[in-house]
Amino acid sequence: MTSLRSFPGNIPCLLLTASLLLAPSSSLRAQDGKQLFNAKCASCHAVDKNLVGPALKGVEDRWPDRDKLYAWINNSSALIKTGYPRAVEVYNQFNKIQMTAFPELKPADIDAILGYIATAGTPKPTEGGATGAAPTDDSGSSDSGLLYGILTLVLAVVALILLQVNSNLRKMTDEKEGAETAEPIPFWRNKAYIALAAIILFMGGGYMTFQSAQGLGRSKNYQPEQPIYYSHTVHAGINQISCLYCHGGAQDSKHANIPSVNVCMNCHMAINEYAKGPKLYREDGKEVDGTAEIRKLYQYAGWNPDTKTYTGQGKPIEWIRIHNLPDHVYFNHAQHVKAGKVQCQTCHGEIQKMGEVYQASDLSMGWCINCHRETKVQFTDNKYYSIYEKFHEDIKNKRLDSVTVEKIGGTECQKCHY
């Protein structure tokens, strides 16, 4: 707790907020599609590059028969067995890795995902084609902010020139008519201009101050260097280890819990070198020697790989905590993972693609609340909710189609603060 870390998080925050104001609101459908994509597809697919599976951009064009596509997603191996050429082709093309079956996805869901894929990569219609390189979803619109800024500046200059012309013309007409005129005041001493500039500065400054103040204590994109280079890409992405294998606390406890060293050693007693996977790089581009990192683990575990015995000299690993909530916030993983059936990626981002973990969400209260407003609870599946008789009645009578977290009090203060 004594050391401090630098975190210049406010500027991106400001830009993001500004861009949010300008971005067109996406449809609810695409929102669903995005959630589904993140939950179901994102561990193996990206929109525009090949991962374990192919890039999904343009998938609809590659699969002319939509019903076959549904069948493929619901159960790919069954489709391969029928000998459907496109299915066999993809299977062979991607090293004969079988795609996980998703029998629970209904055609409507798949349409939503496809809808998201179609919009995700394409430029936003209002923005004249500029696409951002930054990874955030709405980053494209920050360029439009720049555009508007330039536009505003140009208009301001034009206005200034016009005003100047206007005053010159008036001066000329006054002279022409022989009227007495005061000595012209240069615009930097013109009270109107000064007042205008002051107001603009005050408003802009105020806005920035407010944004910075709001950003205090938030640390989106925080990515500290950990004592061991542990790659979620390798573990959760390539090797498909279930999140709960290591973070089992997520379904039982308020803490997801970083696994104890003995859990690591379950596998790493056997896996003592990093040889087959892709090369690993740190954020700054430096290459990482995976085998050396495994050796570091042995150091902590007190494991001698040569004699294959524990030395008894182990010590716990002091990981640097990335996701920090203030002390007055009560957050319970079990509530979200077990009761709410929320995917880890919903809050932690595409963790299976992170070399070193960074904080993907800003973990602000607004962010929590927004999710609580939109997310539906397992209303009919979990018998706990059977006591909400009125809502069940409403659902039956079609007065209500689903129950959000907010509806059962999920945005009230004492759900998180007590």
Added chain:
Amino acid sequence: MQQKKYWQNLGELKDSDAYRDSLKDEFAEELPQEAGSGLAEATAPRRDFLKYVGFSTAAAMAAASCEMPVKKSIPYLNKPENTIPGVADYYASTWVQDGNAVPVVVKVRDGRPIKIEGNELSSLTGGGTSAQVQASVLDLYDMARLRFPIADGKEVTSFEAFDKMVSAAMAGIGSTKVVLLTSSVSSPTTLAAIAKFLEKHPGSEHIQYDALSASGMLLANESTYGRKAIPAHRFDKAKVIVSLGADFLGTWLNPVEFSRQYAAGRKVVQSNPEMSKHIQFESMLSLTGANADDRYVHRPSETGAVALALYNAVSGATEAKPLADERLKKGIAQAAAALKSAQGAALVVSGSNDPDVQILVNAINEAVGANGTTIDWSAPLNTRKGSDADMARLITEMKDGKVGALLVHGVNPAYDCFDAKGFADGLKKVAVSVSFNDREDETTELCKYAIPDHHYLESWGDAEARAGHVSFQQPTIAPLFKTRAFQTSLLLWSGDATNYSDFFKAYWVGKLGSQEAFDKALQDGVLTPQPGAAAAASFSAAEVVPAANRVSSAKKGGKTELALYAKVSLGSGKSANNPWLQEMPDPITKATWDNYAMISYAKAKELGIAIDDNYEVEATKPTIRVKAGGRELTLPVLAIPGMHPDVIAVAVGYGRSEKAGKAAANVGTNVYPLVSFNGRTFDYHVADVACERTGEDYLIAYTQTHNQYEGRKEVVREYALSELKSHPKILLEQREKLAEDYAKKTGDYRVEGTLYPNYPYPGPKWGMSIDLNTCTGCGACTVACTAENNVAVVGKSEVLRNHEMHWLRIDRYFATYRDDSGKDDLDSLNVVFMPMMCQHCDNAPCENVCPVNATNHSSEGINQMTYNRCIGTRYCANNCPFKVRRFNWADYTGADSFPNNQEEGKLDPAVFQMNDDLTRMVLNPDVTVRSRGVIEKCSFCVQRLQEGKLKAKKEDRPLETGAEGKWDVRTACQQACPTNAIVFGNVNDPKSPVSKIRNEEQTARVFYSLEQLHVLPNVSYLAKVRNTDRHVGLAAAHAEGHAEGADKAEPAH
């Protein structure tokens, strides 16, 4: 006609000017703006002030904006299999102190015990606890604990070295004997270890000593029943209970068990309203006396005479020397008649330590058929075995140099013995003295060696409170300090190298037959014997007449007498360093952090203390000098009703030494020296004392004038059993009248009477019901709430400023009658206890006035408080009719982000003790520790509600709130209550007990506090019922209440 008056302090009764002044302002003290530094006289001009503010804000922003602390997250190296960080584990154990034993369940969160709950499997307590039990978890983290063995005041680095030193010393004691001095030991394995030790040291002796002794009872039972033991008292089977000064609900023998039994007889079933009758004879107002239906006072020296008179009245003998007091005489006649009419279901108990009185009580019990019914010899009590005569003999032997080694465990005679000085002198002549006590208390300081025992939460162990009712202890945390089990030392020193934990396991595995049976017993925490029929013991009347003669020839007391008593909070004083107990208001006086002389108003007048307008409003109290048996003490006085006019009552357990701890030191006065030994037993009263006013004043931090209802009278309801029978709807009718003005059609204020929409509460809706008839006012809930919710300790100086933080207080009402001439009859006093916490009003006045919406209503009916939103305007506290909101006037918890926010010297040492890193381990990690400047209040234990709901969700089933005895959620106060007076649950579930109480079982007695305000509380109460012929009823109060209600009926906000 007579007018019944409910009052909490005398000012309220008299409606004095000072009292009315005190009500004017919301906060009793001046707001903390130092005089002379008001804004008007500020030396810094406004512009400078603004500059400073601007600069410091900017600087703070600049400093804070780009740097955040790096936090580490350190997992286990090797995680224990069944531990999940963040999930609490529960272990059964047993609280043991001063011989008392209460089975408990310990909540352990991430390796730290943080809360004690009652063990519901216990056949004795049924899950009940007391304030002391609840507070015991804090003792584990007591800074004043001895952290390592010491010899001659210096640390001994290893146990081996210590053992060597002690064995060498013991070898040199020659022919003098070894004495093991302990409190009453009920643990079978400890007794086995002691037996081994005694065997190894021939001529050695085990002496059991209780500071609060029941020696007189043991002697009396020996002479009348032939057994030196204490039988089980069955208050649940008694229809008539007569107590001669036994505070069986507070401190006598086994109060948690007795409270549960007592409540069983006091629960009123609406369809057939019957309850036990309880008559109390006593010298001072005790907790038990406050609960009695009828109550009579006498001098302590008259105890024998009262017992004799009652014996004579019951047995039909004529009295040689009748009592002088007419009222008392009438009381005895009444008690005798009641006892006789309840033949076989009557019980007489006495708190006296005089064997003769106890012999007479045994004779009365014999006469009313109690032996074998309400006095049960099948499972005698093991928690009081101390022999006063043995202790007195020990002191003589020590002085005579006959004792070579003294081993002290769990007792502190240098502090609490009648002859503490004699004990200290004798100890000097003892060659080897070893203390096993947990701290350097008065006795340990005098001992040559000290090897602290574990705290009970770190120990293996057992206790057998009643024969056959065994309960177990298991460690819930590894020992925090270098301590060793007392029994291990004994075994080691008797040549047995077995660790006590192994000894304990071997003993019980052997006894129970198998490892599985042992594991099960350990998991349950208790062994329950097969319930058998109550057994009688053969009664020998031979000693009754001699005892009666001795009693009637006893010396008469002087003008003023002094009675010593134990407080519900501190008991004998072992836990004096427990700030939770010190700050718990005494049930009767509502005083914290002190002992004092309780006197009657008459006595006060006699001493020249004016009970004037200011008396109760001011915390400043006069002090008196008490001279008793060559000793002189100066004590502050508190005048309260219900005292015998010539009795001064003082609590023991205070006045501990500096080394007992920060919170214990310099609190109150030690009055144990006033205990005397009469040749057979200890006397806890002084028959003749002289007292005079000193002229000095003293501040007593008592809370009875805090949190006033500003003259609103319908807070508490009470009537007589006869009235309930004859007119069961009397309360209901009053309530219906209240709805008349606003809800003519439906009678439901919610539907008609308010502008607000009627919110449906679609899911669970939380509600609480408190039965005032079974609430004894013991205060277990107050401490349980403190422990559960990280409620801050503020210290005496802050309590004096009305700053106590308890979320749950117990209002104590005195009810007296005023005749037409305006005179108050303080003799026929009724006391009503009413637990008061946030009522979670559905139409809450506090919510509407919060400018920042920091307090608002949840869809589950909870009045929510969001600390981080609160800006401290205190409007809510101002607008709360129940006065249950607490403001953090200072940084009591050290939770503020500013360092140096707590000023040493301004806050009491106890506050700093609570903020020590060690003590803070007791904090509940699920509850925010509040910082300075925010309001807080009862949350209905929302963290428990959330946890319970999540449990149900995880298990994919509906929430259980008590239907068929299944509970997912219970509030801390409900769990702690020994009488189950508090019931909590989902009122939307018609099967939950709380809905059943409100809508089916107790419709006649349900009332809401200050219902005429229409704030729609979610806490309902059941009216107090008294089984008495005196008029206590609603009828008169009704007429008055209604008349006032009419002009007081305030519209809701």
